[in-house]
Amino acid sequence: MYSRYYTLKSKAVTLRKAGKTYGEIKRMLGRPIAKSTLSHWLRGLILTKIQQKKLERKVASNVRKAQVKAWAVSKEKRKQYLKSLIARNKYLLPFTRKQDVARIALAMLYLGEGAKWPSHPGLYLGSSDPEIIRIYIKLLRKCYGIPVERLRARISYRADQDVSKLTAFWSRVTNIPRNHFYKTKPDSRTIGKKTMKKNYRGVCQITCAGTEIQLQLDIIARMFL
DSSP, X not given: OOOTTGGGHHHHHHHHXXXXXXXXXXXXXXXXXXXXXXXXXXXXXXXXXXXXXXXXXXXXXXXXXXXHHHHHHHHHHHHHHXXXXXXXXXXXXXXXXXXXXXXXXXXXXXXXXXXXXXXXOSEEEEESOHHHHHHHHHXXXXXXXXXXXXOEEEEEOOTTSOHHHHHHHHHHHHOOOGGGBOOOOOOXXXXXXXXXXXXXXXXXXXXXXXXXHXXXXXXXXXXXX
């Protein structure tokens, strides 16, 4: 049984030979012709190498445009989703300003990232994430009045990295003077291996005397555990 648009078949063939995609053919013919119908009409159609190359370039271009559009839509959806999460949890913000809540947050942060007693007596926390280091230093000051001047730092880094540049970076992040950074050597296991992660700045380790505070944080965290 012929399609009711069968009279347009010859035009569809001509457009296909001109390098048009199915979508373009439908738009140019101005009819809602099913893709299966077009496929049937154009089955066995032999294109020249030039026509085939033109069509392939057009299809590839359309795919890239569709991917960019889909990415933009996905990005906007994620943006709106994150905004909704912020709105739903905004009521918690006043609690974060309370010192008791801040101390719990510090205890949990230290539980995950900090060194434990007795393997390392005293405060010691390391991370490659500048935000974690910043919040740790802020919480130490807020909860226990520990100023930046009491802190010392050490950087663990890879063999192909410039420790001087890393020290400058982490000094800006932490506000710890460069002369308060201990000298360190690169990880010997990385010699001859290229650092693949573009923004990797090594691991900044913050140290400070304070075994009693360390034990307090451990106790607070384990109350929850």
